[in-house]
Amino acid sequence: MTTSQHDFDFILGRWTVTNRKLADVTDPDCDRWVEFEATSHAAPVLGGVGHLDQMSVPAPADGAPPFEALTLRLFDPQEHLWRIWWSSSRVPGVLDTPMVGGFDGPDGVFEADDTVAGRPTRLRFDWSAADPEHPRWQQHFSYDGGATWALNWEMLFTRA
Numbered sequence: 001m002t003t004s005q006h007d008f009d010f011i012l013g014r015w016t017v018t019n020r021k022l023a024d025v026t027d028p029d030c031d032r033w034v035e036f037e038a039t040s041h042a043a044p045v046l047g048g049v050g051h052l053d054q055m056s057v058p059a060p061a062d063g064a065p066p067f068e069a070l071t072l073r074l075f076d077p078q079e080h081l082w083r084i085w086w087s088s089s090r091v092p093g094v095l096d097t098p099m100v101g102g103f104d105g106p107d108g109v110f111e112a113d114d115t116v117a118g119r120p121t122r123l124r125f126d127w128s129a130a131d132p133e134h135p136r137w138q139q140h141f142s143y144d145g146g147a148t149w150a151l152n153w154e155m156l157f158t159r160a
Contacts, residue, residue: 003102005049005075007082008042010132014160015040017055021153023062026117028143028150034061039160042071050074064090084110084125099125106130111146122146133159 017038024030042053053071060067069088072095076083083098101110108127115121122142129135135157140149 002104003075003080003082005077007075007103007108008051008073010129010135011042011051011053011157012044013042015042015157016160018156018158019057019061019153020155021061025139025141025152028141030152036061038155040157045072046074049077082108082110097123099123101125103127106132116141119143124149 017040018035019038020033020035022030023032023034036057036059038055038057040053040055042051044050045052051071051073053073055069055071056066057069058066067089069086069090072085072087074083075081081100081102083100085098086096087094097112097114099110099112101108106129108125108129110125110127112123113120114123116123120143122145124140124142124146126138126140127135137155137157138151139153140151142149
């Protein structure tokens with residue numbers, strides 16, 4: 001692994017984000033995909049060992065009111081690992097379980113165990129910065145401890 005505090009430097013700045021996700025990511029049998037647009041602005045924090053990424057979703061695909069979300073990414077220089085937290089105005093006052101991992105070249109993998117809709121779930125984020133002008137994020141869930149994975153959300157970033 002080549003993880004460093006500069007791994008996420010590609011995400012700094014303003015972005016248009018095309019989201020494609022399952023209509024209900026908590027339902028392992030859901031097969032209906034929806035799409036919606038968002039904007040994002042990522043800036044360094046804590047002297048560059050972290051990033052705060054603020055996202056705005058003016059028209060969610062589910063018809064719900066607009067919402068805001070944030071991602072906090074912090075690099076641990078002792079462990080050479082990143083931790084990624086997510087929070088949304090849809091679930092006020094909650095920081096999700098941190099995803100933990102790092103990069104090997106332009107690709108990053110981050111995982112955590114959590115409970116989704118009352119069910120033990122292994123979560124994985126995959127980041128690809130192979131094209132830094134169009135980075136891609138994907139979320140996968142596993143209900144069998146990581147033996148199999150199901151893609152349920154992806155974001156394509158385009159520099160604004």
